[in-house]
Amino acid sequence: MSIYEEVLWANDSYAASFGDKSELALPPARHFAILTCMDARLDPAKYAGLAEGDAHVIRNAGGRASDDAIRSLVISYKLLGTNEWFVIHHTNCGMEFFTDEVMRALLASSLETAELGADGFSDVGAGPGSSEADYIDWLTISDNAKSVVDDVTRIRRHPLVPGRIAIYGFIYDVSTGRLIEVPDASKAGLAT
Numbered sequence: 001m002s003i004y005e006e007v008l009w010a011n012d013s014y015a016a017s018f019g020d021k022s023e024l025a026l027p028p029a030r031h032f033a034i035l036t037c038m039d040a041r042l043d044p045a046k047y048a049g050l051a052e053g054d055a056h057v058i059r060n061a062g063g064r065a066s067d068d069a070i071r072s073l074v075i076s077y078k079l080l081g082t083n084e085w086f087v088i089h090h091t092n093c094g095m096e097f098f099t100d101e102v103m104r105a106l107l108a109s110s111l112e113t114a115e116l117g118a119d120g121f122s123d124v125g126a127g128p129g130s131s132e133a134d135y136i137d138w139l140t141i142s143d144n145a146k147s148v149v150d151d152v153t154r155i156r157r158h159p160l161v162p163g164r165i166a167i168y169g170f171i172y173d174v175s176t177g178r179l180i181e182v183p184d185a186s187k188a189g190l191a192t
């Protein structure tokens with residue numbers, strides 16, 4: 001089966017036992033949101049105990065507080081009533097393995113998938129690439145705990161985010177499945 005067929009097959013089975021989920025309200029029933037990485041090893045529904053309708057989950061590469069993540073979080077509280085937010089980065093994140101300069105050079109070289117070796121990513125594809133990557137801040141991570149503190153702090157200080165929202169900072173450990181709190185981040189995110 002192709003991925004396309006696998007997805008549709010899985011969806012048939014999901015919809016067949018959809019039950020009363022059609023009754024779910026639009027606003028998250030448990031009034032919280034999670035901002036986390038798109039990493040395939042992370043399943044927020046499982047690691048944080050979510051069912052359909054419980055919470056907002058916003059994902060991007062790194063789980064970073066990008067302008068677009070903040071756009072979603074503002075909609076999350078302003079229109080849909082969340083009042084506690086978790087910023088959850090993780091160990092062994094791919095965003096630790098490159099810099100803006102590396103990403104820009106890789107994309108300038110070709111649009112094929114790069115290879116990850118002991119010395120980091122290297123480009124193996126045939127060109128041409130594009131210099132358009134120069135205009136994107138890739139929001140890479142050099143220190144895991146610091147990136148959580150930085151993102152919680154950015155959200156906390158954002159003029160569209162009210163002080164009453166509590167923001168917690170965590171690192172998910174991909175070797176154990178545990179959420180480890182980053183005390184300086186949660187401190188920065190305290191509700192006022």
Ligand SMILES: [Zn+2]
Nearest residue numbers: 037039093094
């Ligand atoms: Zn990641």
